[in-house]
Amino acid sequence: RQAEYAALRELPAETLDGTRMTLLMNAGLRDDAAALEQTNADGIGLFRTEFQFLVAATLPRRERQTALYRSILETAGDRPVTFRTVDIGGDKSVPYMREETEAEENPAMGWRAIRLALGRDGLMKVQARALLDAAAGRTLNIMFPMISEPWEFDAAKALVEEQRKWLERSGRPQPAKIRYGAMLEVPALAECLDVLFPKIDFLSIGTNDLTQFLFAADRANPMLADRYDWLSPAILRFLRRVVRAGDAAGIPITVCGEMGGRPLEALALAAIGVERLSVTPAAIGPLKAMFRSAKLAPLRAAMTEWLDAPGVDVRERLGGAVHAQGI
Numbered sequence: 001r002q003a004e005y006a007a008l009r010e011l012p013a014e015t016l017d018g019t020r021m022t023l024l025m026n027a028g029l030r031d032d033a034a035a036l037e038q039t040n041a042d043g044i045g046l047f048r049t050e051f052q053f054l055v056a057a058t059l060p061r062r063e064r065q066t067a068l069y070r071s072i073l074e075t076a077g078d079r080p081v082t083f084r085t086v087d088i089g090g091d092k093s094v095p096y097m098r099e100e101t102e103a104e105e106n107p108a109m110g111w112r113a114i115r116l117a118l119g120r121d122g123l124m125k126v127q128a129r130a131l132l133d134a135a136a137g138r139t140l141n142i143m144f145p146m147i148s149e150p151w152e153f154d155a156a157k158a159l160v161e162e163q164r165k166w167l168e169r170s171g172r173p174q175p176a177k178i179r180y181g182a183m184l185e186v187p188a189l190a191e192c193l194d195v196l197f198p199k200i201d202f203l204s205i206g207t208n209d210l211t212q213f214l215f216a217a218d219r220a221n222p223m224l225a226d227r228y229d230w231l232s233p234a235i236l237r238f239l240r241r242v243v244r245a246g247d248a249a250g251i252p253i254t255v256c257g258e259m260g261g262r263p264l265e266a267l268a269l270a271a272i273g274v275e276r277l278s279v280t281p282a283a284i285g286p287l288k289a290m291f292r293s294a295k296l297a298p299l300r301a302a303m304t305e306w307l308d309a310p311g312v313d314v315r316e317r318l319g320g321a322v323h324a325q326g327i
């Protein structure tokens with residue numbers, strides 16, 4: 001099948017009835033960016049900056065952060081890259097910050113991601129400077145993980161803006177444009193989209209954490225791995241509501257959790273209106289092949305019916321529809 005995917009390299013991920021899906025890839029280390037060329041992905045939708053922190057024995061210095069971000073942007077060329085600020089803590093603890101992140105009973109719900117970054121604002125300032133320097137003269141897409149309430153986005157943005165203004169005052173190069181995004185991973189944020197949307201340029205839904213919190217089911221516990229289905233009405237209805245709100249407000253929405261990399265799940269997401277997916281590089285070819293052989297309009301209509309009717313097994317129905325369409 002590799003040859004089949006390679007043959008699709010230059011072709012868009014467009015469905016038979018004309019919906020153009022944007023397929024981005026997730027990355028975290030310098031070498032991951034090479035997959036952009038192989039897969040011809042539309043860009044990097046999630047660059048997990050904490051990976052550099054996780055593999056280091058000590059806190060990476062600003063120069064090393066800048067060098068990494070610059071190298072990613074250079075490899076990406078004209079393709080957009082979205083950097084996610086550090087998501088340390090939870091399942092991603094770093095040795096040099098252990099006392100802070102490991103003394104917790106529920107680390108996934110604890111001192112992590114934007115919470116830790118705003119608390120340790122020295123770390124966040126250094127990272128902001130590194131990102132601003134690396135993106136000098138081009139567009140910087142930056143997003144903040146685990147935003148639970150809009151004020152956390154405000155505080156994180158203010159921190160980056162403070163660094164940008166400093167660069168401006170001292171006459172140093174800065175990005176031509178900065179686009180600010182929030183990650184929707186905590187269900188509470190979905191209740192505040194009317195407040196959030198006017199503040200942000202884009203939204204990225206992290207379904208790994210979002211499902212963990214929606215179902216109160218530890219994403220790292222194998223005993224719970226198969227218990228909750230990504231195609232359950234609770235998740236799909238939840239996501240549909242967010243997507244509809246985003247469309248109405250003109251805010252681009254990307255799904256960047258692992259869910260989007262699985263064929264049936266990706267099709268379900270497209271059927272509820274998601275048009276941008278950021279997935280593991282190996283999923284780009286298979287997803288493109290699938291979307292190019294799918295008709296989305298009937299799936300959209302069917303999905304509306306399934307999600308509105310009680311007790312429907314969406315996985316089974318969608319599987320049937322895929323079979324019927326010969327996807």
Ligand code: PEP
Nearest residue numbers: 206207208209210256257
């Ligand atoms: C997510 O939670 O879905 C996500 C993309 O972030 P991470 O997997 O890095 O927590």
Ligand code: MG
Nearest residue numbers: 185206208209
């Ligand atoms: Mg997450």
